[in-house]
Amino acid sequence: MDLVAAHTAKHPHRTALIEGERSLTWEQFFRTRNRLAHSLAGLGIGAGQHVIVYAHNALENLVAGAALRALGAIGVPMNHRLTAEEVAYILDNADATAVFVGDAFLPMAERVRGAARVKRWITLGPERRPWAEALDDLLAQGSEAPPPAVPAMGGSMIYTAGTTGKPKGARRRVTDPAAILPRLAALDCLDPAQVHLVAGPLYHSAPGGFALYAQMVGGTVVVMRKFDPEEALRLVERHHCTTTFMAPTLLKRIVDLPAEVRARYDVSSMRSLVIAAAPCPMRVKEQAVAMFGPALYEFYGSTELGVNTVLRPEDVLRKPGSCGRAAPGVELAILDDDGRRAAPGTPGELFVRRYEGVFDEYYGNPTATAQTSRGEWMSVGDVAWMDDEGFVYICDRKRDMIISGGVNIYPAEIEDALHRHPAVEDAAVFGVPDAEWGERVHAAIQLRPGERVTERELMDFCRAHLADYKAPREVSFHDDFPRDTAGKLVKRLLREPYWAGRTTRV
Numbered sequence: 001m002d003l004v005a006a007h008t009a010k011h012p013h014r015t016a017l018i019e020g021e022r023s024l025t026w027e028q029f030f031r032t033r034n035r036l037a038h039s040l041a042g043l044g045i046g047a048g049q050h051v052i053v054y055a056h057n058a059l060e061n062l063v064a065g066a067a068l069r070a071l072g073a074i075g076v077p078m079n080h081r082l083t084a085e086e087v088a089y090i091l092d093n094a095d096a097t098a099v100f101v102g103d104a105f106l107p108m109a110e111r112v113r114g115a116a117r118v119k120r121w122i123t124l125g126p127e128r129r130p131w132a133e134a135l136d137d138l139l140a141q142g143s144e145a146p147p148p149a150v151p152a153m154g155g156s157m158i159y160t161a162g163t164t165g166k167p168k169g170a171r172r173r174v175t176d177p178a179a180i181l182p183r184l185a186a187l188d189c190l191d192p193a194q195v196h197l198v199a200g201p202l203y204h205s206a207p208g209g210f211a212l213y214a215q216m217v218g219g220t221v222v223v224m225r226k227f228d229p230e231e232a233l234r235l236v237e238r239h240h241c242t243t244t245f246m247a248p249t250l251l252k253r254i255v256d257l258p259a260e261v262r263a264r265y266d267v268s269s270m271r272s273l274v275i276a277a278a279p280c281p282m283r284v285k286e287q288a289v290a291m292f293g294p295a296l297y298e299f300y301g302s303t304e305l306g307v308n309t310v311l312r313p314e315d316v317l318r319k320p321g322s323c324g325r326a327a328p329g330v331e332l333a334i335l336d337d338d339g340r341r342a343a344p345g346t347p348g349e350l351f352v353r354r355y356e357g358v359f360d361e362y363y364g365n366p367t368a369t370a371q372t373s374r375g376e377w378m379s380v381g382d383v384a385w386m387d388d389e390g391f392v393y394i395c396d397r398k399r400d401m402i403i404s405g406g407v408n409i410y411p412a413e414i415e416d417a418l419h420r421h422p423a424v425e426d427a428a429v430f431g432v433p434d435a436e437w438g439e440r441v442h443a444a445i446q447l448r449p450g451e452r453v454t455e456r457e458l459m460d461f462c463r464a465h466l467a468d469y470k471a472p473r474e475v476s477f478h479d480d481f482p483r484d485t486a487g488k489l490v491k492r493l494l495r496e497p498y499w500a501g502r503t504t505r506v
Contacts, residue, residue, distance in 0.1 A: 003177070004030050004066055005146060007218040016215070018239060019059045019223040026218075029063070035142030036067035036135070042142075043098070043120050043133065047072030047150045050094045050157065052118075054078035054087075054109075055102030057202050057225050060124045060135060062211065064100045072150035073097075076157045076169065077203035080104075081467040084111045086167070090159055091116040093364065094169055100135075103127045157363060158205045160303045160408060169363035170205075170303045177216055179356040182328035184213055186310045187297050188272040189243050194219035195269075197235055197244040199227050204406075205303040206276060210245040219243075229253040233265035240269040247406025248280035249437060255287035262291060270295045277406035278438045279394065282320050289316060298323055300392060302380045304372060306357040308332065309392050322391040329355055333377060334386050342385070347395055350384040351377040400491065402431035404439050409470055411441075417465040418443060421458065423451035426481055428491050429472065432498040443472035444494045446481055 004026070007016070012027035024032065045051060051068055053075050055061055068075045076094050078087065087108055091099070096118050101109045103125035113121070113131065121132035128134055155174045159167040184190045189210065196214035198221060200207035211221050222239050224232065227250055235241060251273070254262075273288065274297045288296050294313040300323035301307040309332070311324030326332045331353040334342040342348035352358065354376050362368045372378050381401070384394045402409040411429035418427035426446040431439030445458065455475040462471040482493040 001177075002070070002146065002149075003216055003218075004033055004070075007215075010218065014218075015220050017059050017062055017221050017223065019057075019225065022059055024059065024063075029066070031144045032063055032139060033066040033070060034144050034146055035139045036063060037070040037147040038142035038145075039138035040067055040073075040098075041071060041147065043138075045071060045073055045098055045120065047154070049073045049097040050076050052076050052078050052091065052094065052096045052099040053203075054080075054099055054105050055124050056080065056104055057198060057223050058102070058124070059223060060100075060102075061202050062215070062221065062223070064124070064135075065212070066215075069154050070147050070150075072154045074155055074157055074171075076159070077208060079159070079203050079467070080201065081469055083465065083467055084108060085465065086467065088112040088115050090167060090169075091118060093167070094157065094159075095364075098122060100124055101132070155360075158203075158208075158303050160205075166413065168365055168368055170359045171361050171363045172359050175356050179329075180213065180216075180306075183307045183310070183330075183357075184217070186312070186328050187274055187299065187307075189213060189274070190217055191242065191271075192218040194242045194271075195239050196221050197232065197239075197241040198223045199232055199244055199246050199250055200406075204247075204277075206245050206247075206301075210243070210274065214243065227253075229257050230261055233257075233262065233267060236267045236270060237265045242269055243272045243274070244270070245274045245276070247277040248275050248284060249278070249405040251275055251280065251288055252284045252436075255284055255291060267292055272297055274299065276301060276323075278403045285316055285320075289313075299327065300324065300382075300394060304359045304380055305352050305378055308352050311391075315391070319387075319391050322387075322393050324392065325390045326392075329357070331355070332386075332392065334384060335374075335377070339374065344388045345385055347383050347385045349379055350382045350392065350394070351379045353377055400430060402429075402439050402441055404431070404434070404441065404469065405437040407469060409441060414441065414443065414462060414466065414470055414472065417462050418445070418458065420465070421453070421461050423447055423453040424458075425449075425451075426489070428481060428489055428494050430491055430495040432474075432495070433502065434473075440473040441470065442498070443475045444478055444481070445475055446478050 008026045008030040013025050015023050016026045016029040017024045065075045098120035099118050100122045123132045124135050155172045157169045157171045159169050198211045202208045214221050270292050273295045276299045296316050298311040299307045300309040307327050308330050309324035310327045333351045334348040336348045384392050386392050400411045414429045415427045418424050425448045428444040432442045434440040458475050482490045
């Protein structure tokens with residue numbers, strides 16, 4: 001079903017998209033999408049092809065995504081913070097046919113263009129390049145008629161790293177949009193009159209997903225180009241925003257504004273402020289409830305497995321530390337290493353029974369796909385316990401993933417970079433507590449005999465090979481590492497002292 005066409009027919013003059021002083025009604029959105037879809041088809045872009053969207057938050061991102069869906073193609077958002085090496089890897093791994101690129105990333109495109117197999121580059125901003133098509137030209141050339149219906153070969157793919165350290169494309173085939181409706185209802189995000197604020201970067205799965213869900217039900221989407229806490233409050237007041245998704249770090253920046261700044265803005269329109277992606281301190285939750293009223297929702301989920309739990313406003317303060325109960329249509333289990341269900345209060349690995357909403361595969365990586373499943377049960381490696389009311393508490397991660405500011409960081413990738421340094425004999429990377437970001441990246445280093453290197457030199461070395469957010473924020477040096485009888489590094493013995501005395505390990 002063409003939902004853009006349906007909402008256009010129902011309320012053509014209602015505003016669909018807002019960014020700054022720019023806006024599109026549903027009718028304008030529909031016609032713009034159609035023009036772009038026809039021009040993309042003329043460039044040979046069609047059903048099943050992967051197209052990268054590499055740009056800062058803007059209306060154009062959402063128009064591009066809608067045009068790709070109309071063709072049955074698959075939009076793949078690109079993380080803004082990657083190095084040239086990482087960008088080139090994703091372009092190759094995704095078998096990308098085309099790339100939408102914003103002006104800010106044209107220098108990077110210049111660097112990787114020769115090594116990529118991409119056939120078409122499309123600039124989204126005013127800058128032009130002789131090797132690229134320009135969005136404005138494509139919009140001028142395309143027909144406003146609806147594009148022909150295509151087989152359901154679209155879907156989505158978002159890159160998320162894994163324990164191997166290399167990013168993996170979590171691929172979903174097209175599913176019935178109605179399948180997500182019970183979970184949206186549980187988060188109070190089903191109102192077709194909603195005004196949704198996009199606060200986080202659209203390349204993350206949750207901000208992009210919630211923007212799409214708001215469009216799906218016919219709401220208005222307000223796009224922040226870059227997050228600023230006071231600007232977020234200003235937009236809530238100006239547009240009477242009713243829903244938003246934020247990583248806890250963003251919400252913390254809002255509640256930490258001076259009281260006189262927060263008092264300037266009327267945020268009473270907010271009905272559903274959804275948080276996820278990292279643990280949220282209770283102090284932040286308490287201040288958010290005081291500021292926004294009974295509008296705070298939380299969920300546990302992942303790029304791969306979708307929304308798995310929901311914590312409703314009436315339980316936010318009643319169940320401190322919990323991320324909620326199983327979301328509608330989702331069955332959860334806490335299993336021990338032998339696959340037996342853990343008793344209430346006993347930690348184990350959190351599994352989700354396969355349902356319509358989980359990813360289908362890591363693109364081109366069947367081995368990694370298989371590692372997420374135990375029969376019909378799937379896991380991303382989080383350790384949790386469940387109370388006697390069914391509320392889930394995430395307490396650790398079975399795998400080594402670090403979550404800093406709501407962003408997943410995978411130690412194996414950083415360790416691989418550190419092992420390239422000629423002075424490094426061995427490296428162990430793990431997360432340590434951080435009051436601002438939840439966790440920060442720590443690298444424990446064992447040097448080669450006779451070698452010397454400083455903490456700063458190693459951090460700068462990592463930044464030369466990895467995105468800045470992945471680089472260690474601190475380094476410790478060790479004469480030897482703890483190992484088991486087989487010689488394997490026992491990383492938890494290095495990590496544990498930093499978390500001593502804490503009830504959680506995230």
